[in-house]
Amino acid sequence: MTTTVNARALQPDDATTPAPRPTVYIETYGCQMNVADSELMYGKLQAHGYAPVDVPDGADVILVNTCAIRENAETRVIGRLGELRRFMKPDTIVGVTGCMAQRLGPRVLDQARHVSLVVGPDGYRALPALLDGARRGEKFTATDFDLEEHYEDVVARRFEGVKAWIPVQRGCDYRCTYCIVPTTRGPERSRQLPDVVREVQQVVEQGLTEVVLLGQTVNSYTDGTHDFADLLRAVGAVDGIRRVRYTSPHPNDFSDRVIAAMAEVPTVCEHIHLPMQSGSTSMLKRMLRRYTREEYLKCVARMRAAIPGLALTTDIIVGFPGETDEEFEDTLSLCREVRFDDAFMFKFSPREGTPATRMPPEWTVPDAVVTERFDRLVATVRGISRENNLARLGDTVEVLVEKVARDGELLQARSRDFKTVMVPADAAKIGDYLVVQLTGTTGATFTGTPVTNKPERQPLPMVG
Numbered sequence: 001m002t003t004t005v006n007a008r009a010l011q012p013d014d015a016t017t018p019a020p021r022p023t024v025y026i027e028t029y030g031c032q033m034n035v036a037d038s039e040l041m042y043g044k045l046q047a048h049g050y051a052p053v054d055v056p057d058g059a060d061v062i063l064v065n066t067c068a069i070r071e072n073a074e075t076r077v078i079g080r081l082g083e084l085r086r087f088m089k090p091d092t093i094v095g096v097t098g099c100m101a102q103r104l105g106p107r108v109l110d111q112a113r114h115v116s117l118v119v120g121p122d123g124y125r126a127l128p129a130l131l132d133g134a135r136r137g138e139k140f141t142a143t144d145f146d147l148e149e150h151y152e153d154v155v156a157r158r159f160e161g162v163k164a165w166i167p168v169q170r171g172c173d174y175r176c177t178y179c180i181v182p183t184t185r186g187p188e189r190s191r192q193l194p195d196v197v198r199e200v201q202q203v204v205e206q207g208l209t210e211v212v213l214l215g216q217t218v219n220s221y222t223d224g225t226h227d228f229a230d231l232l233r234a235v236g237a238v239d240g241i242r243r244v245r246y247t248s249p250h251p252n253d254f255s256d257r258v259i260a261a262m263a264e265v266p267t268v269c270e271h272i273h274l275p276m277q278s279g280s281t282s283m284l285k286r287m288l289r290r291y292t293r294e295e296y297l298k299c300v301a302r303m304r305a306a307i308p309g310l311a312l313t314t315d316i317i318v319g320f321p322g323e324t325d326e327e328f329e330d331t332l333s334l335c336r337e338v339r340f341d342d343a344f345m346f347k348f349s350p351r352e353g354t355p356a357t358r359m360p361p362e363w364t365v366p367d368a369v370v371t372e373r374f375d376r377l378v379a380t381v382r383g384i385s386r387e388n389n390l391a392r393l394g395d396t397v398e399v400l401v402e403k404v405a406r407d408g409e410l411l412q413a414r415s416r417d418f419k420t421v422m423v424p425a426d427a428a429k430i431g432d433y434l435v436v437q438l439t440g441t442t443g444a445t446f447t448g449t450p451v452t453n454k455p456e457r458q459p460l461p462m463v464g
């Protein structure tokens with residue numbers, strides 16, 4: 001039996017607690033908002049007697065928390081759902097959550113017959129009850145939007161060792177013509193400022209000192225009384241917080257108040273990820289980004305004038321419909337002018353239902369042209385990044401040690417301006433703030449040498 005349900009209708013207290021400590025594994029794709037949502041799902045299920053596990057082998061419940069932003073993200077998930085079959089016991093329940101679940105709804109059940117649950121981002125409150133139903137052989141789709149849902153009563157089960165993701169806003173009211181997010185996450189709504197501050201205080205009690213505030217256009221945050229500037233000031237003043245970051249802002253929502261709060265609150269880090277998407281005004285118009293090249297540059301200039309040492313990173317799309325050589329050259333020239341510290345660069349991926357898919361077919365940029373432009377863009381951005389980083393050699397910076405680096409020998413740390421710094425130290429230093437001198441760079445990351453023997457200790461978080 002397949003049932004479509006409203007998640008609010010299934011209150012957690014109505015759910016019976018399942019048999020002792022069934023295990024749940026969640027695999028997360030996509031953005032930090034999905035990471036934060038997975039932490040909420042773990043928290044919700046843990047409160048209902050489930051035990052989180054970090055491998056799918058033999059788990060009682062496997063959830064795949066998905067992304068829909070690009071076609072290959074969805075293709076990967078469909079492939080992964082097939083692979084996960086081999087980890088299933090006869091009674092394992094498999095669910096698909098997140099943006100792809102919201103976008104495809106019951107179609108996921110048709111594409112993957114071993115999936116029992118399809119739950120969108122506003123439906124996680126009902127997971128324990130839905131899992132009880134799935135255990136009885138039922139299938140569910142829960143993809144209603146719930147504009148009141150912020151999961152205020154759910155305690156996230158955090159896995160990130162040294163920082164906390166804090167969603168402050170869900171959904172998006174912009175309508176960029178390439179973007180599926182307004183369809184998958186619904187209209188914009190913000191949490192109340194006191195609720196966010198309370199969560200940040202709890203995070204500090206758990207031993208964390210860095211928070212990242214999350215929203216699709218996070219700087220348009222408003223709870224009806226407070227704006228994003230108020231939020232930065234309130235979070236930044238929480239006793240014990242040492243670093244505040246946020247992602248992703250929209251250039252149009254950088255009021256003077258927000259920039260002043262960034263400049264004046266010492267705990268707010270000197271880094272902004274400022275999505276640009278294109279350097280061409282005509283292209284930005286087709287993307288419905290609602291700013292021009294000149295306005296973007298003006299925004300950058302206002303920020304740099306107010307915040308010394310500000311690092312800027314960005315997102316750029318290549319090959320959007322109708323992109324001409326001149327428009328692409330405008331993107332390259334804007335990169336040279338702003339001199340971004342880094343960029344996420346993407347080839348345009350049409351998403352069903354977005355206005356971009358209804359643009360004239362003759363506007364489609366041939367794959368070979370997209371690839372050639374993409375390669376040139378990557379070379380340009382990486383070249384600038386390398387030059388920026390070479391100029392930093394010899395600087396002394398404070399870093400927070402985050403984890404063991406991929407090579408297994410060095411530790412990976414992060415500066416306030418979001419530079420990745422590899423430091424020689426033992427794993428006991430994860431969670432410490434160190435002062436290091438930047439002694440080398442690969443172009444993308446740094447190596448650093450501690451210049452003080454007295455690192456400041458940050459207690460390790462208590463999670464679980």
Ligand code: SF4
Nearest residue numbers: 172174176179181216
């Ligand atoms: S601002 Fe544009 S790109 Fe960002 S989530 Fe909203 S619609 Fe998508």
